[in-house]
Amino acid sequence: MKALVIRSTGSWYTVISHDNQKIECRLKGKLRLKGYHSTNPVVVGDMVTLEKSESADYVIKEVYDRKNQMVRLSPRHKHMKHVIAANIDMAILLVTISKPRTSTGFIDRYLVVAEEFSVPVTIVFNKIDLLKEKEHKKLDEIIERYSNCGYPCLKTSAAKNTGIDEVKKIIKGKICLISGYSGVGKSTIINAIYPELNIKTAEISKQTGKGKHTTTYAEMHQMPFGGYLIDTPGTKEFALPEIDPRTLSHHFPEMVPYLQYCKFNNCNHVNEPDCAVKDAVSDGQIDFNRYESYLSMLSELQLKNLY
Ligand SMILES: Nc1nc2c(ncn2[C@@H]2O[C@H](COP(=O)(O)OP(=O)(O)OP(=O)(O)O)[C@@H](O)[C@H]2O)c(=O)[nH]1
Ligand SMILES: [Zn+2]
Known part of the structure; x- marks a missing residue:
């Protein structure tokens, strides 16, 4: 049975089968070896084949070849690759001018990595409701800079529901990765796009004093208007992969x-x-x-x- 991986915790995977069933499964032992050069052989966005194991649970037997993948160096093992997601149609790089301030150096690194893996990027500038006049001017300059390079740019306030329809338009029917620093509003904007999802945002996790994400794995959400959004844990650094x-x-x-x-x-x-x-x-x-x-x-x- 063919299925799409929508969540991975390292040892357990959630997949959606072709008849839209959500199934929890593990990897077939042998498969684990194949991805020795990366920390995670099966990732969100992978198409896989399932088979029934002896205990009647499903296991992932095979992974289809990937169209592309986004990779960063493993946070724990610097020499190992960590694949963030596979088979991505586009990425949204969510950026904030303040709270937190995203460095343009980070934007540029992200764009280089995305070019390396042939993933088209739209830069979405969030939290525009917080900007003072001077910051609006600065934002417009930055938008001009990246538009001139050919990267589409959008402005949003996920909190105030501004600009969300434009985001919906560009992601419709696509598998879209959302990346950005921790706290830029990735979960909030996904909730604004699809309120019924009601995923946890930072405000909630602050009460426990822990980060919302206990792992470094991504999660894929199916959109009611077609397509998927992949939420990723916030990244502060984005190590460059091997590029000549x-x-x-x-x-x-x-x-x-x-x-x-x-x-x-x-x-x-x-x-x-x-x-x-x-x-x-x-x-x-x-x-x-x-x-x-x-x-x-x-x-x-x-x-x-x-x-
Ligand atoms: N004022 C304002 N606050 C926002 C906006 N979008 C998100 N926030 C707030 O910013 C904080 C962080 O939002 P999250 O959605 O949890 O950020 P995240 O990018 O998912 O963070 P990580 O899960 O740590 O990667 C929350 O307190 C949100 O309410 C916005 O457009 N304007
Ligand atoms: Zn030259």
Whole structure:
């Protein structure tokens, strides 16, 4: 029987079968070995085949090939991959200008990772109800920066239900991952999109003094208008996967049109003469903040490659 994985706690999986039944199951022993290079061989979004075990419970027998996946380095074992979710049509990066302030460096890293795994990203700026006039201006500048790079941007207030219809429109019928710092409102916006879900938000978990998420695994929610939203635990850092530093500029869509005009075809766009990317930065065609993010990720990847 074919099924879709919607929740994983590491040893137990919740799947939805083709006839819309929710089933709790485990992995067949042998399967566990296959994902040795990642901390989790079966993830939310995976299509799997189930079979009945001797004790009449269902077990996951086989995992279908993935269309794509979002990966970060394991929070506990830095050399291991942690796959966040598989078979994603798009991602929403939820960002707040304040409470908490999301750094643009983090946005840029996330976008590079998403480019690496071919996941289209829409940046959604939440908590706009909290912004003062000056911050609204800053937000508009940031939106202009990312729109110019080709990333769609939306503004929302999940608390005040502003901009939610626009979000619904873009996610309809898709499998959409929601990422962002802890506290930006991921659970709140999912509740605003689909109130009947009533998932717990930070306010509730604060009473226990514990984070809402006891694990580092994602959860997928079926939407009544078609599609799925994947809620993920908040991430503070987003480690870069193995990317060849020479290809990093291809992960910046706004740099791509210039690459062919650099004098050297192995140009790193740092100190080389006649670099079309640097010229575009000087002319203001490429945003300087984005270029700085590029430089910082480049040196990080170059350093990694030395070892
Ligand atoms: N003022 C305001 N507060 C919001 C908005 N969206 C969410 N919040 C509040 O922000 C806090 C964090 O929201 P959550 O939805 O729990 O955040 P999260 O991103 O799911 O956090 P983690 O589960 O830790 O990753 C809660 O107190 C929400 O009520 C908004 O648009 N405006
Ligand atoms: Zn160059």
